[in-house]
Amino acid sequence: MARYTGIFKILTPVSVFQPLMKETLESCRFNVIYQTGDYLMAREIPGNVAFHQLVTVEVLVDKTVITDREIHMNIVVKNEELPLHLDNHCQQVFSRITQAISDANHWQIIETVAG
Template identity: 40%
Template structure:
């Protein structure tokens, strides 16, 4: 199973973050399949790659206790594909989502794995 993560620190309200995440999903052509106050999940649309390569993107928003308008955003991109190559489909989706965030949002990356 391929899995790539990134942790961002963001200066924005939870509501604004959720809207930003949805816009990122739309820009990356991902379908929003689950949405809660602090957790969003999107999946790739089937038809372009095999089932095991379809990526799932999870975003967890953790508000910082002492700062009302700041949060940590944990991004996870995963699929069932074995990551036998460095440049696999899951990694390409991860790169696309991260590049879209960099291009459209003002988020600071804290940890990239």
């Protein structure tokens, strides 16, 4: 199973974070399938890759460090594909999502850690 993680610290009003994050994921060809106050799960829209390569994204907000404007979030991007090559589909999607988060003008990135 391929799995990539990223940690982001961003400045944005907490009240608008989830709709903006949902919009960001949808711009990367994902459908949000589940969400709560501190969690979003989205699946890649089928059609471009084999079923086992379809990617799932989880966005987890760390409520222990949340303030009115600062959000710490972890993203986990994964699929059932064995990561036999460094440049696999899951890694490409992870790069596309992290770039979309970094480029979004909805918020200001304070810190990023990708792993």
